[in-house]
Amino acid sequence: MPLIEREHLLSELTALHATAAAGHGRVALVDGGVASGKTELVNALAERAAAEGALVLTAACSLAESAIPLGVVNQLCHGADLRPALPAGDTDAPTLRDDDARLLESVCRLLLDLAAQRPLVVVVDDVQFADPLSLQALLYLQRRIRAARVLLVLSGCVTARPAGAAFHAELTRQPHCKHLRLLPLSPDGVGRLLAERFAPEVARRLAGPAHALSGGNPMLVHALADDSRGATEFPAVGDAFVHAALACLHRSDPRLLDVARAVAVAGPRASTALCAALADVTPAATRQAVTALAEAGLVDGHEFHHPAVRAAVLEDCPPDVLEALRHEAALLLHDDAAPAVEVAEHLVAVGAPVEPWAVPVLVAAAAEAAVEDATAHAVDCLELALASTADPRERAAVEAGLVRLHWRSKPSSVLRHLPSLLDAARADLLDGRDALLLARSLAWHGRPDDAAEVLAGLDELAEHPDPEVAADHRATADWLRHCDPDGPRTRTDRAPAEDPAADRFALDRAEEVLQRARPGDSVLVAVWAALRALITADRLDRAEDWCERLHEEADRRDLASWRAVLSDVRADTALRRGDLAAAHRHARQALTTLSAASWGVAIGSPLHHLVLAATLTGRLDQADEALRHPTPPALRRSLFWPRYLRARGVHYDAADRRQAALADFRAAGELAVRWAADDPADLPWRVDLARVHVRSGRPEAARELVTEHLALPGADSPRARGMGLRALASACAPKQRQAMLCEAMDLLHASGDRHELAHAFADLSQTGQALGEFGRAKMMGRRALQLAEGCAAGLLRQKLQPLHDALDERDGGAEDGLAALSDAERRVVNLAARGHTNREIGHKLFITVSTVEQHLTRAYRKLGISRRTDLVPIGPTEEVFA
Structure with missing residues (x-):
């Protein structure tokens, strides 16, 4: 060679x-x-x-x-x-x-x-x-x-x-x-050495990276070559390279190994004085040793060329020696007023309980790590601090810090801290914000009575001069009411507002909460409640915009609990838009991001969305599986329960289990009324119940329910009113339905709910068949099918397809006239179907009466009808002026 x-x-x-x-x-x-x-x-x-x-x-x-x-x-x-x-x-x-x-x-x-x-x-x-x-x-x-x-x-x-x-x-x-x-070998020399093992072009490509990793040490270059054979990356650092690096140290003077271990423990930011103290040699000898390590191709200054070598040096060190080095490094750094995070790194690496001086250092380091989203390290710091202190107040503060960290990614880990924190709260060892955190955690994990006990002593925080503390108290009280509406109420609890000014105030407050929101640092339940407030008020665009912003940051910071809750909110908005495929995807993501134990009683929300989405897309088996998902007993005491019951009722109705569906809809309604949560926009249980009554031959009961629905505050939103009118139309005679359904269609189009809009077109199609207006029925059925396919409404599509096929067969497969209409003809037909005269149509569209008549004549021919009364709206009012 x-x-x-x-x-x-x-x-x-x-x-x-x-x-x-x-x-x-x-x-x-x-x-x-x-x-x-x-x-x-x-x-x-x-x-x-x-x-x-x-x-x-x-x-x-x-x-x-x-x-x-x-x-x-x-x-x-x-x-x-x-x-x-x-x-x-x-x-x-x-x-x-x-x-x-x-x-x-x-x-x-x-x-x-x-x-x-x-x-x-x-x-x-x-x-x-x-x-x-x-x-x-x-x-x-x-x-x-x-x-x-x-x-x-x-x-x-x-x-x-x-x-x-x-x-x-x-x-x-x-x-x-x-x-x-x-x-040491130059880069060119490394390339020549590699050329003995690889093809010339490969050797040239590897020379630079191999020289950077080996420092030109021939033995390390050979080891890199060994590791790189058959590897997917070049150069590869594997066992051969690590063993060669250790061999360099063990073949040299023992002091060199001691200094290498000191450098590995101290880290790249360490001073020569620290390394000298750890290796128990003079600073001059340390500098000489570091120079020798650099000539051996192992380090650059106090940093190893590859982290695998540093890890191997630490692993090669006898455990007792390494523990002593770590402890000595922490003590020296602390005495030198080094940042807490540097001191804590060594303390955590030792793992054993530490002296009292180190507890505040670990707490400070955990706070710094949390800011940098190094949550796992922050937890390690606080766990060690907890194991190292016997002071009750200090332990309570540390445990509260652990709970706050666990809320970021794994709320189930909070459970083991709740008993000791509850004892600390009863002993008045927690500060206000930590006590509020405990109350929210207890309620989330199904212990609302204990949560109410903790919150009962914190009324003064409602008027705290710090607005964040006051908002924290308000969010906690609202959350406790959500988890246990039958429980004791604090003086800050308010019944749901029923006047527009109060609604406006609630929306402003929701926007304020969201504008202050910092994923991982803010109160998650407060943000969730604010997003629900926007959704209930039909501010879907705002809710989706906030969800997008917050989800992006939660992704970047790897905050699982936030990602899960925001996925659940996305499922909610997708359902209200009729995007059933997206709703199903987001609900599943919410349930897979957090375990059932981490969801606590809040699991009722993603389960509600998943059951609804799976049912309406026709995946009844998946909905049934979701309903078998274990739920905590406390779920039945929470406001999540009526919505869960409503979703289960929809599933039972789709599975032709009407009595079970009726029971769930009634139970959901009774709880909603009892708990002052009877919001027709959020929980349209009367509409669901009315539809079952209609199919069961009880139209009078259905009309009574829908009339109540339409009279409630909140039913004036386009979606809630559109759903109510559609249900009311189904309880009326065919000749009375069309006007209601046309109004419902306009409202549902305005709301953006494509799934309910598809149902409105389907109802118009069935009404046309009942009246013998088969051309109209076919047009409406085709439109309903298109919408159903677009929003993945498999359940509706399964019901519509046979009816549409029957109409096709009856019509001899004639070409669908709807598709043949021009834009101008479509606008004229839309207005004529809504009862406008030819003169009114001409005035609205800025055309002559003669032109209107010509458009109608061609439309009749294309649609296969002969009378004006056979016309039906083929789109929302807005399309007239498109």
């Missing part, structure tokens, strides 16, 4: 050998970083010298044998078949004794006698690990070879050990000593 970027060094060594062989002894000190190729270089020289007839004696030093007296000398004598030198007594004495001096003189004379016979090359590898007496022997030899045919080659990181500096100074002060230093 060629010595890449080492050829000139081999040439210099060869020249030194030639000079020595001529009787002018030379010394070569080959220095360089760990695994830089020193051994390969001196071995290449030894092979070349042996080929030229020189006697080559070699010795390989190691840390394990560095305490064996004259271990290196013995290796050299053994190689020359000389009698091994006997060890002396105290090899660590600062000065040589007479016996030692005579022994070394004897060894040197033996080697010089060999050189008199033929050129001698003495190679000592990893000389930094040589025992002290052997080092003295080498210095003895060096001083006596000036006129001998001897080349002494010493390789290694000579200054790596404490005695190395003196040895290096003594060695290099002699004029016949040559110092050769191996530098």
Whole structure:
């Protein structure tokens, strides 16, 4: 294997050998970083010298044998078949004794006698690990070879050990000593090395990244090549690279490993002083070691080239040593007034309970981590703080902080903290905001009585000077009423408003809550309530806009609870727009984002949306499966329950289980009335009940229910009134239905509910069939089918298709005249069907009466009708002026 970027060094060594062989002894000190190729270089020289007839004696030093007296000398004598030198007594004495001096003189004379016979090359590898007496022997030899045919080659990181500096100074002060230093490979050198393992184009592509990762260390480059074979990424960092990096450390001086561990523990932002203190060496020795680590291709400053190497160094460290280093680092950083997050990183890594001084540090670090959305680390900090303090008030504050963090992504984790926090609240150990948080959490997780107990002592917060605290109290009280409308009410509770000014105030307050909202930091239930307020008021565009903004931030910050609730709100708006496929998708996403335990009683909302969406899309089996989903008992005490009952009733009705549907609709209505939540826009239970009555042959009961529905506050919204009129029309005779259905169609179009609009067209189609107006029926049926397909209303489509096919068959498959109408004819037909005279139509459309008559004549022919009374509106009023 060629010595890449080492050829000139081999040439210099060869020249030194030639000079020595001529009787002018030379010394070569080959220095360089760990695994830089020193051994390969001196071995290449030894092979070349042996080929030229020189006697080559070699010795390989190691840390394990560095305490064996004259271990290196013995290796050299053994190689020359000389009698091994006997060890002396105290090899660590600062000065040589007479016996030692005579022994070394004897060894040197033996080697010089060999050189008199033929050129001698003495190679000592990893000389930094040589025992002290052997080092003295080498210095003895060096001083006596000036006129001998001897080349002494010493390789290694000579200054790596404490005695190395003196040895290096003594060695290099002699004029016949040559110092050769191996530098890391350049990017081009790395490319040449890789070309031995890969195709040239691959090697060129890998050279730059491989050099950045290895620092030009040949052993690390080879390891990268091993890891990259068959990998999908290049260069790949795998086991070979990590093991090679550890081998570099274990092959070097122990102090280098100590400093590497200190650097790994301290991290890239650490100072030299901190690393020195952790490694228990001087700052100067630390800087020297860091330089050596950089030459070995492991670090850049105090940062490892690859995080896998840092992780491996930490994993390689004995657990007790690592724990001591972590603890020492935390203490030193704290004493140096380092940021809490840096101190906490080491405390959390230790994992064991810490001293009291560290608890405030961990709490502060958790707060910083929460701001950066490092929720898991923040939880780790507070868990350790909780395990490290026995102070009741401090424990209560820490647990409240944990609850606040768990609300971001896993509300089910809140459960284990509720008992101790409730005890803390009863002992008056919680501040106001933490107590409000506890009350909301208790209500969410099905403990409304305990929540009411906590909230009962917090009435003064309703008038708190801090508007956020007052809003927090109001949101908590509203949430508790939502979770337990039969429970005790605080003095801040209000019954639902029934006048427009109050509604306007509620909407303004909802907008204020949403404008202040910060996902992860704000009160989630307050934001949810604000969005529901917009939806109930038919402000779907505003609700969707806020949902989009908040969901985007919740996604970016990975806040599962917020994403789940916002998905549920999206399901609600999608249902009200008649986008059943989107409603089904969002409801499922809400239920998969959070577990059932995390949803608590609030699971009633996404289940309600999923059951409705699955039923109306025709997936009755999925709706049935959703209804079998376990729910907490407390759900039946909450305002989520009437909506859940209504959804279940719709499913029972679709499955032809009318008595069960009637029971659910009635129960939902009774609860809504009892709990002052009887909102026809949000819970149209009377409309649902009326439809069942109509199909059961009880139109009088249906009309009475719809009349009540239409008279309620909130029923003047387009969607609520449109649904009511459609239900009322179904309870009337066919001749009376058309006007109601046309008005309902306009209202539902204005509301944006395509599913209800499709039902209105379907009802018009059935009315046309009942009156024998089959052309009209076919047009309306076709439009109903188109809308049903567009909003994924599978249940409606299943009912409509046979009727439409029957009309097609009766009509002989004649071309649908609706599609054949021009835009002008469509506008004229729309107005004529609504009862306008030809003169009124001409005035509205700015055309002559004669033109109106011509449009009507062509329309009659295309639609297959002969009378004006057969016309039916084929679109909303707005389409007339499109």
